[in-house]
Amino acid sequence: AQSVTQLDSQVPVFEEAPVELRCNYSSSVSVYLFWYVQYPNQGLQLLLKYLSGSTLVESINGFEAEFNKSQTSFHLRKPSVHISDTAEYFCAVNSQTSFSGGYNKLIFGAGTRLAVHP
Amino acid sequence: NAGVMQNPRHLVRRRGQEARLRCSPMKGHSHVYWYRQLPEEGLKFMVYLQKENIIDESGMPKERFSAEFPKEGPSILRIQQVVRGDSAAYFCASSPTGQINEKLFFGSGTQLSVL
Numbered sequence: 001a002q003s004v005t006q007l008d009s010q011v012p013v014f015e016e017a018p019v020e021l022r023c024n025y026s027s028s029v030s031v032y033l034f035w036y037v038q039y040p041n042q043g044l045q046l047l048l049k050y051l052s053g054s055t056l057v058e059s060i061n062g063f064e065a066e067f068n069k070s071q072t073s074f075h076l077r078k079p080s081v082h083i084s085d086t087a088e089y090f091c092a093v094n095s096q097t098s099f100s101g102g103y104n105k106l107i108f109g110a111g112t113r114l115a116v117h118p
Numbered sequence: 119n120a121g122v123m124q125n126p127r128h129l130v131r132r133r134g135q136e137a138r139l140r141c142s143p144m145k146g147h148s149h150v151y152w153y154r155q156l157p158e159e160g161l162k163f164m165v166y167l168q169k170e171n172i173i174d175e176s177g178m179p180k181e182r183f184s185a186e187f188p189k190e191g192p193s194i195l196r197i198q199q200v201v202r203g204d205s206a207a208y209f210c211a212s213s214p215t216g217q218i219n220e221k222l223f224f225g226s227g228t229q230l231s232v233l
Contacts, residue, residue: 004160032219043122043209043224044161051219090160094219102218104151104211105174108160 002027002095006109014117015083021076021112023065023091032094033074034106035065039087047089050074061085086116120145122212123192124225132233137197137204139228143212150193151222152185155207167193168216197230205232 036044096102153161167187187193211222
């Protein structure tokens, strides 16, 4: 069975410091990986995704994630965080495959709360 | 352009009562997903619906839970005879075509508390 593990439930960091949020997955099928972000009192929003091709994917607000097949990881990084990055971050894998005409049946990790302090 | 709307935002029920959670997808979206988040856990898939059809309900408990997405109106997640273990955040997401890996748009969730 597929699963997603987010190793840190909370990550405190100072503004302008780098951050890495860790995510490991287990999957026996083609892997489609996602990071979603949830700001306070809002719904989840897609931050970035890996489907195929380049193993490094980037978001428009400076986050990046690297797909590492050998380590079954998809860690999220940002070189310099802002106060506004304070949110909960969810890693997810799609349990479906395109070969089966699949849809978006996502398996989520438990989330990591990123708290950016001034 | 309104996003995915869920209501109520908070719902309090006593054990044995019924809970009805509503989800209005984004305009033009005909695919709806429901997820449940228990405390300290990730979101868990419950059900995937298209207009008037349940496509995948493998994550729904076999008893007391039902979902619908009628031709007109919002999608409804209905929980009969609620128990304390049903207390959770329930999130709805929608997408335009249902294609795999298409971006999902999530609502802000309904927090259900069972007393």
